[in-house]
Each structure stands twice: as C-alpha cells, then as structure tokens.
Amino acid sequence: MTMTSWxxxxRGETVIIKFGGNAMIDDELARAFCDDVVALGRAGIRAVITHGxxxxxxxxxxxxxxxxEFRGGLRVTTSEAVHVVRDVLVRIGADLAAGLGAAGATASALAGDEHALFxxxxxxxxxxxxxVDLGQVGEITAVEPSAVLKVLDAGGIPVVSAIALGAGSELLxxxxxxxxxxxxxxxxxDWLILLTDIAGLYRDWPNRDSLVGEIDAAQLATLLPTLESGMIPKVAAALHAVQGGVGRAVIVDGRVPHVLLAEPFGAxxxxxxxxxxVVS
Structure with a gap:
C-alpha cells in the first residue's frame, strides 16, 4: 500500500499530535512537521496539535x-512563574499556527485555559x-473540546497549549x-501521536535492541513501573489514551524529518x- 492510499x-479520522522535543526548537524539523500536518489535512484526516x-x-x-526549582524531576511553578509559562506557550502556539499557515493550512492557536478547554x-x-508541593502544577480533571471542534468543523487545525484553569480561576x-x-x-x-527525541519505547534502556514495536495496554501497564523515570509520563499518557477509548497511541522520533509521512503511523x-x- 502506498502512503497516498494509506x-x-x-479519511475522516481524528489524530492528536503532541509537538515537542527537537522538532520544537529546530526550524527545519518544524517546517517539515507543518508540511506533514497540512498533507494529513488534505488527505481528509482531522489533525489537532498540542504542545508544551x-x-x-x-x-x-x-x-x-x-x-x-525542580523537585522529583518536576518544575515547581510559582504564581510569578506560571504567567511566564502561559506567555511562552501562547507565543509558541501563535508561531506554530503561523507555520501551518505558511504551509497552506488555516490554523488557530488555543490556550488551554481559554473556553474552559482544560x-x-x-x-x-x-x-x-x-x-512535595509543586505550586501551580496540576493534573487535568476535565476537558471541554467545543472550541477545538469548532476549528475542526471549519476545516482548520487547532493548536492547543498545555495550560489549564484550576480552582478560583488560577492558572495551572x-x-x-x-x-x-x-x-x-x-x-x-482514532490516533494519539507523541513526538519525542528517541526512537520509541525501550524495554531495557539504553539497550537499543530492546525497542518495542507494538504493545497492548495490558502489557504496557505491567511494563510501566520498570521504565526509566524520564519515559514514564509519556508512556503513562499513551496508556491513559488507549484505556480511555483512543484507537491507538504512537510514540515516534520527532528528530526524523517528515516522520509523520515517511511511513504509516506506527511503522x-x-x-x-x-x-x-490488533494493529492492521
């Protein structure tokens, strides 16, 4: 099967793509990413981008x-710092939407604290x-996707930043x-795609021969506690997605130009x- 026929x-499926890693800070990779996302849209696939x-x-x-300050590998976020976080995320979202626009799409940047999104x-x-108290750091408890759906239904690409509203309208x-x-x-x-800076999930990092090509949710839940700490949040997110009804989650190497179109997702x-x- 050719990439075009694949x-x-x-057509008509929805894919959420988490943009991050080197693809976020390398201009050439960012342009290739935008070109790929626009190509997905032209093929009739509904793409949503999220980013940190x-x-x-x-x-x-x-x-x-x-x-x-970091505690347990996590950033302590003060009331002063959280506004910097939001400012930076809004700027990244606007730049990414502009990049998608330059590639031929209509894109809209949405901050996660707007429209009660997160x-x-x-x-x-x-x-x-x-x-340990991490300050204004949160875990998402609810999602209101109406603003995202509005952009999708108009034929656009939503670009959503990872910031949320907490109690009393505080930023988290x-x-x-x-x-x-x-x-x-x-x-x-139908799909969740997580771009990262390694080739995928390894059972025994740094043994490069232990790369996992495919794993189901039950197997992953058993493997999760044994993983390197740096991979646990990403893998836990993928597990949450498929346990919550998402068709498939894919962890791919965002350092590879045009990784989204180089071969079918998950290959x-x-x-x-x-x-x-079972993956077909």
Missing part, C-alpha cells in the same frame, strides 16, 4: 530573573517518601503529554493498542 483509507514548551520556558524564566486541580509529587501548569492524551480521549480520537517507533485490538 492516508486515503483513514519546556526549554523555551526555562530560557524565559532565566531572562526574567526567575529561579527554577480544567485541572493542583497536584504534588513524592520525593524520598514525602509529599500541566504536562503536555497528559494534556494531549486527555484531549484525545475527549475527542474520541516506526512504538504503537500502543487497546488489549482487545
């Missing part, structure tokens, strides 16, 4: 003289067995992979399916 066979902005946020905090509650973490910094998964579940998406990287399904 894309045509998935870790490196850019860190740079902006330094530029503004705001110290970053609602979250504060969430801490544990370090050495003790609960949320994990971008988790935001992508939550949105995929809310939209009953490279790692594909996670619900336990009862």
């Amino acid at each position: 894309l045509e066979s998935h 902005g870790g490196p850019q946020i860190s740079s902006e905090l330094i530029a503004r003289g705001i110290r970053s 609602t979250a509650e504060r969430a801490g973490t544990e370090v050495a067995g003790e609960r 910094n949320v994990n971008a992979d988790a935001a992508a998964a939550s949105l995929a579940v809310a939209l009953d998406a 490279s990287g790692t594909t996670i399916t619900p336990a009862e399904r």
Whole structure:
C-alpha cells in the first residue's frame, strides 16, 4: 500500500499530535512537521496539535530573573512563574499556527485555559517518601473540546497549549503529554501521536535492541513501573489514551524529518493498542 492510499483509507479520522522535543526548537524539523500536518489535512484526516514548551520556558524564566526549582524531576511553578509559562506557550502556539499557515493550512492557536478547554486541580509529587508541593502544577480533571471542534468543523487545525484553569480561576501548569492524551480521549480520537527525541519505547534502556514495536495496554501497564523515570509520563499518557477509548497511541522520533509521512503511523517507533485490538 502506498502512503497516498494509506492516508486515503483513514479519511475522516481524528489524530492528536503532541509537538515537542527537537522538532520544537529546530526550524527545519518544524517546517517539515507543518508540511506533514497540512498533507494529513488534505488527505481528509482531522489533525489537532498540542504542545508544551519546556526549554523555551526555562530560557524565559532565566531572562526574567526567575529561579527554577525542580523537585522529583518536576518544575515547581510559582504564581510569578506560571504567567511566564502561559506567555511562552501562547507565543509558541501563535508561531506554530503561523507555520501551518505558511504551509497552506488555516490554523488557530488555543490556550488551554481559554473556553474552559482544560480544567485541572493542583497536584504534588513524592520525593524520598514525602509529599512535595509543586505550586501551580496540576493534573487535568476535565476537558471541554467545543472550541477545538469548532476549528475542526471549519476545516482548520487547532493548536492547543498545555495550560489549564484550576480552582478560583488560577492558572495551572500541566504536562503536555497528559494534556494531549486527555484531549484525545475527549475527542474520541482514532490516533494519539507523541513526538519525542528517541526512537520509541525501550524495554531495557539504553539497550537499543530492546525497542518495542507494538504493545497492548495490558502489557504496557505491567511494563510501566520498570521504565526509566524520564519515559514514564509519556508512556503513562499513551496508556491513559488507549484505556480511555483512543484507537491507538504512537510514540515516534520527532528528530526524523517528515516522520509523520515517511511511513504509516506506527511503522516506526512504538504503537500502543487497546488489549482487545490488533494493529492492521
């Protein structure tokens, strides 16, 4: 099957793509990504982009003289820092929407705290067995996708940033992979694609021969606690998506130009399916 016929066979499906890693900071990769997303749209696939902005946020905090503190590998987000986070995310979203526009699409940037898109509650973490307060960091508890659907139904590409509203309308910094998964579940998406800076999920990192090509949700739930800590949030997001009804989640190497169109989703990287399904 050619790539064109493969894309045509998935016409009308919805795919959520988490844009991140090197693709976010490398201009050539970003242009290739935008070209791929526009090609998906022309093939009749409904694409939604979500994004975070870790490196850019860190740079902006330094530029503004705001110290970053990490506990258990997670950024402590103060009331001062969270507004920087939102400013950076809004800028990234606008730039990405402009890139998609230059590639021939109509795209709209949506901040996750707008239109009640993402609602979250504060969430801490544990370090050495003790609960740690991370400040204005949250876990998504609800998604209102109407603004995203409005853009899709008009033939556009929504670009959604990972920021949420908490109690009392406070801003909460949320994990971008988790935001992508939550949105995929809310939209009953057919695909969730997570771009990262490695080739996929490894059973025994850094053993390059342990790359997992395909795994179902039940197997992944068993494997999850054994993974390297850096991969757990991304893999947990993929697992949440397929357990919540998303057809498939794919972890792919965003360092590869045109990875979205180089071959059918999941032919490279790692594909996670619900336990009862088999990848065709």
